[in-house]
Amino acid sequence: MSLFQLFKSSLHSPKKMAAFRLIPIGKVMQYIFSYIFIMSIISFIYFINGISNQQESMEGLLEYFSQIQWLLYPFSFLFLFVLNTLFIFVRISIFAYIGSIILHIRKRKGEFRHIWRTALFASTIPMLLSIIFGILQFSNNYIQLVIYTLSLVIIVLTTKYYPVKR
Numbered sequence: 001m002s003l004f005q006l007f008k009s010s011l012h013s014p015k016k017m018a019a020f021r022l023i024p025i026g027k028v029m030q031y032i033f034s035y036i037f038i039m040s041i042i043s044f045i046y047f048i049n050g051i052s053n054q055q056e057s058m059e060g061l062l063e064y065f066s067q068i069q070w071l072l073y074p075f076s077f078l079f080l081f082v083l084n085t086l087f088i089f090v091r092i093s094i095f096a097y098i099g100s101i102i103l104h105i106r107k108r109k110g111e112f113r114h115i116w117r118t119a120l121f122a123s124t125i126p127m128l129l130s131i132i133f134g135i136l137q138f139s140n141n142y143i144q145l146v147i148y149t150l151s152l153v154i155i156v157l158t159t160k161y162y163p164v165k166r
Contacts, residue, residue, distance in 0.1 A: 006031055010124035014154065017121040018161035021114035028117050035127060036088055040081040042131060047076055088127075095119040099155045108162035115159075122154040 001023070009016040096116035103110045126147045133139055 003031055003034060010121040014157040015161045017118055018158040020121050021117045023117065028120060032120055036084050039084045039131060042134065043080045044077045092116060092119050092123060095123065095151055095155060099159065102156055102159050103162060106159055107165045108159055109165050110162045118158050119155055122158055123151050126151045
């Protein structure tokens with residue numbers, strides 16, 4: 001299954017998201033790191049624009065940045081990539097832990113690794129919303145709460161398709 005097919009199914013089908021728990025971990029890692037790469041590029045663009053705005057206001061800083069620009073940009077992109085990776089992995093792991101509790105309450109069969117994969121694919125729409133709101137520079141705590149709630153609702157919907165414990 002291609003990454004685009006995974007993405008497309010993650011947008012509308014809780015049943016397929018539940019079935020994705022059986023996808024090999026290599027394909028799952030390709031999917032998550034493609035998201036992280038896109039988010040890092042967007043963050044890096046905002047970082048560059050922020051430096052440009054700061055350079056205009058501080059004249060002495062302009063000369064300094066022109067000297068270390070070749071060093072600053074690669075390290076800042078690497079730092080943003082690692083930071084985005086950390087945040088996304090922690091976020092998905094927290095949702096997976098909550099999902100494992102939901103599985104236990106609903107008396108469904110599933111291991112943490114299965115619900116982790118499901119939580120990843122269930123986070124597709126919320127991550128897209130985060131990216132869109134980040135681009136539009138529209139953010140507050142209520143929006144984040146709605147995004148987290150949406151993730152949990154999708155996880156609850158997908159756990160319905162897990163096998164029943166006997």
